[in-house]
Amino acid sequence: MDTPEKPDQSPSQAEPAGGAEGVGDALRAAVERTLAATADSATETRQRAQSLVDDVVRRGQVARDQVTRRGEEATTRLAEAISELRTADDESFEELRGRVAMLEARLASMETRLESESNREVEGEVRTAEPHGQRDSGD
Secondary structure, three states: OOOOOOOOOOHHHHOHHHHHHHHHHHHHHHHHHHHHHHHHHHHHHHHHHHHHHHHHHHHHHHHHHHHHHHHHHHHHHHHHHHHHHHHHHHHHHHHHHHHHHHHHHHHHHHHHHHHHHHHHHHHHHHHHHHHHHHHHHHO
16 A cells, blocks of 8 residues: 655745744844844943943032032021121110210219209399398288
8 A cells, every 4th residue: 555645835835933043043043143243332321321321420520519608608697697796786785875974974963063053043033032021921
C-alpha cells in the first residue's frame, strides 16, 4: 500500500513556528540595537537634566541666601530707626521738660509780682480806709 506523497511545501509554510521565531529574534535584535544606539544619548540627556536641576537648585539657594541677607539688613535698619526715634523722643522730652521748667519759673515770677502789686493796692485801700474810718469813729 502505497501512501500518497505529500506535495512540496513552500518555505513560508514549511515551518511556521521556526519562521515566527526568526521574526521574533530579528525584532528582538532590532530593539536591542536601537536601545544600544540610544543608550549613549539617553545617558547624555540624563546628565544634562541632572545638570539643569543642579543649576536650578544652586540658583534657588543663592536667591534664598540673598533674601535672607536682605531681610537681616532690613531688620537691622528698622532697629536702628526705632533706636533713633527713641533717642529723638528722649531728647524732645528733655527739651520739653526744660521749657516747662522755664515756663513754671516765669509763671511763679509773674504770680509773685501780681501778689505784691495786689498786696500794695489792698494795703493802700486799707490805709486810705483807716483814716476815713477813724474819722467816723472819732466823731
